[in-house]
Each structure stands twice: as C-alpha cells, then as structure tokens.
Amino acid sequence: MRLGKSCPRVLICDPIDDSGIKIMAKHFNVDVKPDLKQRDLKNIIGDYQAVVVGQTTRLTAEIIDRAERLITIGLIENARDNIDLNAARAKGILTINSCECRAQNNEDSPSEIIARQIFEILWKPNLENPLSLKVVPLSNVFRHEEIDRRRVKRLADKLKADHIFKNPPIVMEASGRFVVLDGATRTTAFRELGYQHTIVQVVPDKNDCVLDTWFHAVRKIDLKVLIKLLSKIPGIIMEERSREEIKEHMSERSGLCWLLTVDDTCYQIKPAPGADPLKALNKVTKVYIDKSYVSRTIISNVPKLKEKFQDLTAIVMFPKYPVDTVLKIACTNQVLPAGITRFIIPGRVMHLNADLDYLKSDAPLDEKNTWLDKLVMEKMAGDMVRYYEEPIYLMDE
Secondary structure (H helix, E strand, O other): OOOOOOOOOOEOOOOHHHHHHHHHHOOEEEEOOOOOOOHHHHHHHHHOEEEOOOOOOEEHHHHOOOOOOEEEEEOOOOHHHHHHHHHHHOOOOOEEHHHHHHHOOOOOOHHHHHHHOOOOOOHHHOOOOOEEEEEEEEHHHOOOOOHHHHHHHHHHHHHHOEEEOOOOEEEEEEOOOOEEEEEEHHHHHHHOOOOOOOEEEEEOHHHHHHHEOOOEEEEEOHHHHHHHHHOOOOOOOEEEEEEEHHHHHHHOOOOEEEEEOOOOOOOEEEEEEOOOOOHHHHHHHHHHHHHOEEEOOOOOOOHHHHHOOOEEEEEEOOOOOOHHHHHHHHOOOOEEEEEEEEEEEOOOOOOOOEEHHHOOOOOOOOHHHHHHHHHHHHHHHHOOOOOOOOOOOOOOO
16 A cells, blocks of 8 residues: 555665565555665665665665665664664664564564564654544534434443444544544534543545535435425525426536425425525424434435335435535534535544543643554554455444
8 A cells, every 4th residue: 555655665675575565565655676776776765764675785875875864774684794884873874683673573574573663663753644643632623514412422322331432533624623524423422421632533635535415315204294394494495396407406506405205306495585505504404304314325316215215205415515615614613414525535544442541531632642653553563454445334333
C-alpha cells in the first residue's frame, strides 16, 4: 500500500528477505534498488529517511553527506565495514545492526528485525501518523447533521457496557473546528456520557473524500397519511410533477427534496417564498421520521425497493451537496437532517479497540495523544493492521 508523498521513504540497496520488505511496505514507501552504482546512489539518497544495506553496497562519507533526510541506516548481517560510521555519527544518523538486535530476538529473520527497528525509529517522530488519528477536545467537534436520540441512547448504553472505543468518527478541519463527516451519533454519545475528549480520524483535504447522498425509504405509514402530514407543514410548497420534470429538477438541484410514492406519483418539495431552506428541509424530514420507519438507501427505483421492503410507502430523494456547503453549515452552528450525506472515505479506521477508561481520565490532551500514538504504533508493528481496498461487510456493528 502506497501511503502518499508525506510518508517516510525507505531505500533497500541489497537483496533481503521478502518478509522484511512486506513489513516496511505496509507503513512506508519502499523502493528496492539493488546493484546501484555509487554515483546513482549519491544522486537519490537525499530523498530517503532510511536505507538498508547488506554486504555489497557501500555508503561512503561522500554519499552520506548527500543524505539530507536520512534518519537511520539498517545493516543486514553486520555490514559495518561498508559504512563510514564516523560520517553517519557526525550527521546524527542512527545505525542499526541485525546481528546485534538478533541477540534479543532469535525468531525473526535479519530483514524482519531491521524492518521492525526502522518502523519504531521512523514512526516515533511522525506525530501526524499515517492513519491520521488524534485525540481532540469534544468542545471543538461539531456535527453537520441531526441525530436520532434513540440511536444515541443505544450507543451510549453499549459504550458503558463494553468500555471499548471501536470506530473513530471521521472529521475535517474547517474554520478552527473539527466538523464530523461521519459519526455524529458517536460524538453525541460521548458528549452525553461526560467525556471531555474523543478520538477522531482527520481527513486532511476535501479532495480526499467523495460526498454522495442517501435517499430515505419511508416505511410503515399509510400513503394518504404521509401526504397529508407533508402538505400541512408551514413554509414548504409540495407540487405534483412528472418523472421527467423530477429528473430535470434534480439535475438543477432546484427544490429541497423529491417524493416518489408506491402509487407512482411524484412530488417536488420546495421552500415557500421567504422561508429558510435548511429549516424547511429539517421540518419535512422530522415529520416523516417521527411518524414512520425510515431506512437509508441508494436505490431510487420504487418497484425494485418494494421487493426489499414490502411495507414501503415512498422514497424521499435529496440533492447532492458540495463538501464546502456541508462544512459551512456546521461552522455556522446549523445542521442538515440526519441520514442524507454519505461520505465515501478511503482508508477508514475500524475496530481500533482503544481503552475508554483512559480516554475519559483526567490525563492531559498531549498525554492522551502520546497514548494513542503508542497504541497505533504497537498494532502496526505487531502486524495487526489490515488494509482492504474492496468493500466489506461488518457483521457486528
């Protein structure tokens, strides 16, 4: 897995076991380049934070002098004679020898020993860890959407029983705040349980995520009752439209939402003149959420969804919101209705399983971040982290 331009880079100059390469490749950008000529090595060594050498490659004083970013040199099978140790010490570069380390660990191969040592050395100064996890004050965490109080209570009860922090909320920094992209229920539950801090996963840039939209499958309510409830909401206009008109309005993002019913009727719902669009939208969703059962879906075909939900009454469809709009809403202390935004974020951290008792303790924030960093480091060094590119199903959420 390539972890991005900011991730430490490791250069392997001589052949080593694949097992060590695999360990390093999980955490760093690794380049394997055996048989490099001295002039070529001198030209590229300045790009790396760690170099691994064996019995062939020589690191002369001239080459080490060009190693502007080098933090550590890993020596396989006591390759000390190939390194100008005085030049390395003069630049503050740490050398690690697999033979010396093996005296304490006879089970791992030399390449595995060096890989784990390089991990510990490069990881510790990297406070912005590759998983972008932080402990932050809950007072600086803001949700962008409404929450379901019933779900908050269920999660709070589960947290009290389990004492385990499983899935960090996903946030993005905006205007000095951490805006919750996904995890509003979790952050609210922690706040109501009296926590001062929470663990979050920070998305560094809006280009690192995709914002899509959930639709609401409205169930277990009579259609006539639903239409009557919606039509009586003050501040909105509900107009019957054709399917062609609905498609056109959706592409233009005109209206608050659109209603497709099981009797094949389509409605456009829009704010009345002078009404606040966001407040009007929240009124609409609150009415049917309170009086029915709502399931999130990405299916907009009523007959197809009816096969899944026999008690389906209608589908409520929403426009796609730009990420900037969502951040602005949160930063002005407003919220969208629950269950509309669907953030697709690669590399989400799941099942962190951190100790909630320590997170709730009175320890300072910097100490909690050190604790979190150590926890993540131990899990990664212990080969407990798995990265899945393909979609997966979690059966215990």
